[in-house]
Amino acid sequence: MRLIRILFMVIVVVALGLVGLVMLLPGEKIARLAADQVKAMTGRDLVFEGEVGISWYPVLGVSTGPVTLSNADWSTGGAMFQAESAAIGVDVMSALSGNIRITRIEAVAPDVLLEKAADGRVNWALVPAGDAPDDEGAKAAGPARQVSLELLSIRKARVRYVDHGGDRFEVADLDLDLRWPGVDQPAEIAVTARPAGKDVEIAATVGRLDDLLAGAVSSLGATIKAAGGRVDFDGRVGMAPEAAGRVVADLPDSAAFLRALGLEAGLTGRARMEGEVTLTRAQTLSLRKGIVTALGNTVNAEADVALGGKRPKVTANIVAGKLNLDAMMGGGADSGTTAPADGWSKAPIDTSALGLVDGRVVFGAEAIDLGGIDIGRTRAVVEIDNARAVATLKELAAYEGAVQGTFVANGRSGFSVRGDLSMRQIALKGLLGATAGLNRFTGKADMTMDFLGAGGSVQAIMDSLQGSGNVAVGRGTIEGIDLDKLFRGDPTGGTTVFDQMSASWTIDKGVMKNDDLLMELPKVIARGKGSVGLGKRRIDYTLTPQLRREDGKGLAVPVKVEGRWDNPRITPDMDAVLKQNLAEERKALEEEATKRVEEELGIVKEEGQSTEDAVKKRLEDEAKKGLLKLLGQD
Structure with a gap:
């Protein structure tokens, strides 16, 4: 019993000594040790400003004022991470056993800058390539430490993404919670973003967060919820970035959902999209087995999008049954832009969509309703290059006939449209009734026409038209x-x-x-x-x-x-x-009367002499003869 008491007293003294040592160790010293460790592992500078506080049991914790983590040496954008304050808590007993159990990491108003260099390097690769231990080294080092993270909490964050060879964006007022029970356990992530002032909630489950952070691929299930709908993803992701899986977007109010994401509401009403999506490290986004339902229409789509250029380059194949595009042509509910009786709509034409992508789209449909203009089986190819779209009609059945030709919409400098069309055996009554409100003509027509118009509204284009046809x-x-x-x-x-x-x-x-x-x-x-x-x-x-x-x-x-x-x-x-007609009849009567006068009077006209002059001369001659006879000179 005495030996037991002595051992117990030794343990207590040692424990009290360790506690005293921790309590006497200044927070600034702990901060410097942490900064040195970060510098040794990443080559980055971790700087704590202001007072550094410390707690010791049961949670070893450090709280700081402003904190900054430097950027990659090739970046000129400033710090990669900075926050108004931060706090870290570590379970002491787990640490004594060789494991790392982080009870909390908190950051207030962090500003995160994520950059991708033109040559593909990324600033979030904190551990230089080649520094990770190989399998043999890991075995020699003994059993792996158990790592867990009870809670990572970030509030009022701003995240900026800059691709020096492509796009950039910024998300502000971002909240994030991450819970990771253990290295072999799934990590739960909850994010609330407010890109347009309304909450957009993201909930994700990462199968192996350690693999993901190490640059490998992990399973991921994620849901994005916002006003108007939700998007679900089930697949695998990597930090490259890369991803592959099934996406289902169900949007009962597509306009509200897009507005919540800070995007233009190009859709209205219910929309749904599902398909197999793949994003490669080469920044190619692919869609297979895609089914899109929007504006009351359903289309099947397959597409490849190259994201690495100045604009995304799309190669797509779209197939549809019967399409009703009345809503896109300004039909349906009154939009306040109805054309006046003596002209066309003066509402500005939004041509911004022409400049969003480049590429080639092959399109086919069994029938299309363009707001009163009915089109049958259609096969077309649309090629877009730098805000100029050329649609080539390979096949278009309309009004009992067929149409071929090209149509060009050019938004490079202002907006212009050009067409070169050939129509065969088109029913005039249907065509003119739908396009011009004329219902008086029937018959089958062969027609060729070309036109060119420019302007910011339908009225301006119609007023500027040039062209010809037959x-x-x-x-x-x-x-x-x-x-x-x-x-x-x-x-x-x-x-x-x-x-x-x-x-x-x-x-x-x-x-x-x-x-x-x-x-x-x-x-x-x-x-x-x-x-x-x-x-x-x-x-x-x-x-x-x-x-x-x-x-x-x-x-x-x-x-x-x-x-x-x-x-x-x-x-x-x-x-x-x-x-x-009276002029013709009068002329004929005059000619007949003149002929009879000439015959009755026996008038013989001299060359170039009019009937009137001939009659006058005849009368003068007769009068002269009568006068001479009267004077006895005959």
Whole structure:
């Protein structure tokens, strides 16, 4: 018993001595020791400012004022880490057993700068390459220490990311909690970010945090929640950065979710995306088996995005069934930008999307509704380069016919559109009704056209249009006027049936002009000329049908079409009828009367002499003869 008491007293004395030693050791000394250890392991300077406090049992703790960790030697951006204050707590008993049990790490208002150099180096690689022990060294060193972290707590953090060869961003007012029970246990991470003033919550479970921090790959399950929806990821990640796994985004209110992330709300309503996503160390993002549902449409997509350049470069293949793009064309709810009756919308066109990416997208759909313009089976290729998009229509079925050609949208300097299209056997009534509100024409048309317009709104583009085109139509009709009835004296209503029609046009400053319209009917031939104001949506055109005669002098009745093109006035020009046809009849009567006068008077005209002068001379001669006879000189 005496021996036991002596051993107990020795242990107590030693323990009290150790406690006294810890209590007598100044906090600044502990801070210097920690700084020296960080310097030895990373080559970075860890600087504590102000008073350093210490607690000893049961938690060995250090609390500091401002603390700074220097950046990599190649960086010129300032400290990698700085905070207003920090605190660290370590379990003493675990430390005595050779393990490291960190009870808490706290940082207030830390400012973290993460940088990636143009050559690929990153400033968060704190342990230089080659310093990690190899497997043999680790075995020689004995059993690995057990490491655990009860709580890492960061409040009001700012994180800046700078890629000196690419993008940069900043997240402020960030809160983070990390719990890591042991080196062989999953780590739980909870982050609250406020990029647009509203909470965005991120919850993640890292399978092997030690592997992840050492540069290896670890399993990761993560969820992002914000107003309007959530995004889930289940896969593997690395610090390179690299990742592979399945992503499911379910957004009942996509606009609210995007706004919470500080992004432009390019979507509205419910949206959902799922697929297999891979991010490689070479900064290539891939999507496979992608299914995207948005704006009431579902598409299947596969894509590769190269993130390393000035802009992401996209190579994608998108396939859809029937698409309804009415919402994207300004349909649906009133947006306050409805076009006036005599023009088009003056709302500014947002062309920023053209400059977001470069690349090539192959697109296919079975049908597309463009807000009243119905398109059938479509195959197209869209190529985007430096804010200029070129869409090549390989196949487009529309209004019983087919369309091919190119369409260009250029946002490099202002905004302009250009088209070069060829249409075959297009039903005029459907096409003109959907695009111009004209429902009077029927028939199948072959058409070619090119156009160029520039401006910041649809109205400005329509007012600036330049271009040309031609059209040829087989058998068709014009509703609202019957040319046969018109020639019988009835100018009201009816339908004109024609055998063929052709025309060409030019467009200058938004006004389309035509002077060679030719329409052939069994008993009538019609010609037309005039102008159509594409910007003002008005028409001023004259169609002149004429009865067929071999000498080409049949009765002609001009018909004026004028006013708003969706409801024009169609009236026969009776003044022109009278002037034209009475002038011809009067000329014929005058010629007949003159001929009879000449015959009755026996007038023989000299060369170049008019009938009037010949009659006058004949009268003068007769009067002269009568006078001489009267004077007895005959």
